[in-house]
Amino acid sequence: MIRLALGALAGVAGVTSAAVPALAHEHPSGITDLVTPAVVRVEAVAHVEITLLDHMGELQHVERSYEVPIGSGTGVVVSPEGAVVTLTRVVKSEDDAAVHAANKIFADHHKVDIKQDFQRHRLDDATLNRHLQQCYPPKTATATCLTKVTPQIKIFPNISPADKEGINAEIAYTGDDPDNPAVLLPVGRADGGAGLPTAPLAARVPDKPGSPVSVAGFTGRPAADRPHLIDIAHLDAGGAGQAGRPFKDPEGKADEPRKTGELIAKGLAGAPVIGDKDGAVVGLLAGGAGEGRMIGVREITKALAEAKVEPRRGPLDAAFEVALTRFHTKYFGDAVPALRRVLELYPGHVVAAKHLKTAQEKRGGPDDAGALAAPVQAGGDVPLWPFIAGAGVLVAAVIGGTVLILRRRARPDTVATARTTPTAEADRRVVPAVPSPPPAAGHDPALGEPSPADVTRIVARSAVPPGLPAVPEGAQGPSLLTARQPTAPPTGVPGRVGQRFCTACGMGLGPAHRFCGYCGHPAET
Structure with a gap:
């Protein structure tokens, strides 16, 4: 059996006002939520301005304007700018609105019994009948009616509070068949700057027979007491292209072609058919009473391509x-x-x-x-102090580690400083000057030659030799360079007493040398 869901499913917008026995299985909750905000009501009328030239007696110009219905149904928004997809029959009719206006103006003005429809009628009065036939289009030189037809399309979005004025739209594309998809574009900006809700289009139609789907649409203009209607059905095998995919209950408990046909008669022609897998649009509801079927998403994308409209989400x-x-x-x-x-x-x-x-x-x-998922935080069963204590320990560890690193980095500087302390300065002692020995034999200071005993010696940084007293730094100063005095022989240079040197080249001479062994200069000179 069938359940007519009027928003009773969880996650489906709208409220339920009526119900019938349910199907043997339930569809996923909230599966239509991605599409239902984008469902719209579409109404198309022809605004006809007609002037009747009545010359039965005195010439009269009778002016009237009418709004002749073209079609109505459901559509779905596929772009944030407001592009709508519906059926061609909803916005385009094979009936001529000018014929309807001619019947109506003759009935009103001449007070004759004429059906106000789209058929061409005849009158018993020959003169009136001739004038009536001349009023019907097309326009001729003897026409008795001047007619101007302007189509007007209104889109009523699924919003609350309801939009009573609707959004003006124009036709961007229509098919050759009444059940072909049509594309409408709003005149001006329809979204108010925020973008309209859109419905996602599926990549393909479900192949498996018996695939569950949902149908969403309006039976009239949206209102607080007229929410969008949702019903469920199942796809049958076959029916590709413009022929459409039929519906069939896999359990045989419902006549789904008849049911969907009745939905079309109520105003759901062009309503989106929503797949149960991911909640995307897989087609549009088409057909007639007793033979509802679905036009697939492939035909929808072709129509959008012809209209140069890109379906997208915002x-x-x-x-x-x-x-x-x-x-x-x-x-x-x-x-x-x-x-x-x-x-x-x-x-x-x-x-x-x-x-x-x-x-x-x-x-x-x-x-x-x-x-x-978070009762612990709400109830306070876990105290806060362990986290505070842990944070304190972590901070203390960071501070201690920082101090230790700074101390280790400071050790080389401490050692260098220790080497310059008074204890270390005590090791930098200056050896007192030792008196130089008397001039060597044979050395004449008057000649200007330096005596070997007068050679300057560099005193190294070393400990004071044993036996020599330490000289305070304040008394002797920190001098490291001293000159030997001629009063005492040099310490630690044995064999230098009585040493002779060549007066020409300075080469050392032995005790028995009479001539310099290096330059040959006489040693006695």
């Missing part, structure tokens, strides 16, 4: 998907701010408003997965 849809994820996973506390963000971007979002009300009621309760 930032509003991205925010709504985030909110839906939190809501349907029962994280109601997290869903509340996300849904509020959606309503800030698009205040009339009916599905977001409905889910926000539910999330606020269940936030923090037993159904809130976020509240159940």
